[in-house]
Amino acid sequence: MRNRWRSSVSLVLLAALAAPGAQAAEARLKLDSDLTWTETPIQLRIEVVDPSSNIVACDLPAVAGLNLEGPFRGSSQTSIVNGKRSQSLTIPYRITPVSGRKGKFTLGPAKVKCQDGTILSTRPVELLVYDRPEIGAHLEAELVPEGGPAGAPFRVIYTLYYFGEVPDDDDGFFTLMRRGGGLGLSELELPVLSISGAKVEPVQAFEDREAQPLHINGQHKVILQKGAAERDGKGYLTYAFAFDVTPYNPGPIELGGAKAGIRLKTGRTVVRRDPFGQRYQADEDKVFSASSPSAVYQVSPLPSEGRPAGFNGAVGQYRIAVTASPTEVDEGAPITLEIRVTGSGLIEELKPPIWTEIQSLTRDFSVSGDVDSGRVEQGAKVFRQLLRPQNDRVKAIPPIPFPYYDPTLRKYQVALSEAIPIQVRAVKVVDGSSAVSSPRSVATPVTRPQAAEGPLITGKDGIGANFESIGRSRPALDPRDELLSPLFLAGTAGPPLLLAVVAAVLRLRRRDPALRRRGAALANALRALGTASEPAAVAAILETYFRDRLSLPPGEVTPNDARRALERSGAPAAPRDVAAGLLERAQAARFGAGGSSGASLGDEARKVLEEVEICLRG
Secondary structure, eight states: OOOEEOHHHHHHHSOOOOOOSSSOOEEEEEESOSEEETTOOEEEEEEEESOSSOEEEEEOOOOTTEEEEOOOOOEEEEEEETTEEEEEEEEEEEEEEOTTOOEEEEEOOOEEEETTSOEEEOOOEEEEEEBOOOSEEEEEEEEESSEEETTOOEEEEEEEEEESOOOOTTSOHHHHHHOOTTSOEEEEEOGGGGOSSEEEEEEOSOTTSOEEEEEETTTEEEEEEEEEEEETTEEEEEEEEEEEEEESSSEEEEEOOOEEEEEEEEEEEEEEEOTTSOEEEEEEEEEEEEEOOOEEEEEEOOOSTTOOTTOOSOBEEEEEEEEEEOSEEETTOOEEEEEEEEEEEOGGGOOOOOGGGOHHHHTTEEEOOOOOOOEEETTEEEEEEEEEESSTTOOEEOOOEEEEEETTTTEEEEEEOOOEEOEEEOOOOOOHHHHSOOOOOOOOOOOOOOOOSSOSSOSTTSGGGGOTTTOOOOOOOOHHHHHTSHHHHHHHHHHHHHHHHHHHHHHHHHSOHHHHHHHHHHHHHHHHHTTOOSHHHHHHHHHHHHHHHTTOOSSOOOHHHHHHHHHHTTOOHHHHHHHHHHHHHHHHHTTTOTTOOHHHHHHHHHHHHHHHHHHHHO
């Protein structure tokens, strides 16, 4: 066993490196893989960056259960980045686990000695050694934790364990067509992506592993991380996919079994022909399928103990900032508060506190009963609320509380804003005598109205003598002629007809614009799709349809918004998933993702919207 490299061979095996002098020297210890199998060798490298002078010795301590060979002839590399020259030296070793020895082994730290006396030390690295399993794949799903309150996120981690070599993409023309990215994945179904009533976000399961973003069928984004792990005493390579899920409501969330397929070399050699008729030998490969059992996450209701006044369902960790306008008002005049809530949690789902339960406000202010549902603005939820000071003794708006449940601490918390000084002017109260002026004396007219021309009823001693100023008499009428006269009919039937017309006009004018938009949503969408040629246009048409048809608030409509709204409207799971998936692909195609054209998306959108309309009306 040889584990030390001395100065006697350093100048022969490796080129001496002059110190660039611009950067600090550094040494690192790296393994080709974190996992190997018993009696299977693996390469270990010491990388030295910008040494201060020639390297004269390396010291790598022996490890029981591992055979260390080396150092072997190294290599040097020089690079220039932004005008700065950097040099590096790589010194390789070979490590072979001893037969029958398994588990976790710690290698290093290694020490590198330079000619000027400088000693560089590396950090240790860990190597897993296990038995070699059969070629194949296994899939597991993990929930962390297994239950929690509504609004508290939990993590779903899918891990694909596999053993075998993933075929290279350049084995041949046909293999290049059927494989992408060198991952070997031929199938991937993750049921967490179809959860309704929750917010799902892809995340990294491990901070120290390289992450690679992928898209499943051009729709759902996932994050893949490669690694190695032990399973049933055997060592596997792994692909991990993790998601943070934030449920909206209490109750069980069922996660069906996930499925994955990976293409691996079987170790057998086969003879193949390429498109030009030439024969060549290649390693046979096939797809190995795996599935995970279904799982259930139980979402519990929030505790009632310790619930603060005004709590309205916020779960997470939040901060609050409040501004008021105006700050100088008359007694009883309105003051508008703008409440901005930020933090970690379901920002878009937040509701304002129940203002009438907050005694610090209701003691000195009249609180408006109008509830503002708020808007999302630059990562914050913004609410507006009207207050009216009850008297001129009010000097400040007290700190506004925002109560929430912290799932990490598992208890309720209250975020408070700063108090806001205000100035309230008193208002003078007057009675009726001060508000209404006294009536002035009115002169009595002295002129007498002149008598109308002609008597009311003729005759010397008739009654008209007593009513000369009333006017002329009119001829007597037959009652039947009076009832059928146009004037009588107009006077009796006209007002009801006029009132009915006015009522109909007012009813049409008062009709809810949202109802008009809802009724015309499909027709407007189909008409607009007829001229849409770009994915961006199709995405905008779909968003407008869902916003008008499902009465969604202004702003961008996300696939989850559409899925939740369709669920509330009673649409079955299959149509709402198809509709949400179409919207997601259309939005992704705006940036070149998914490979769908505007024409193909438009044709698909017509069929999907018609199916959605049938479900909503049925």
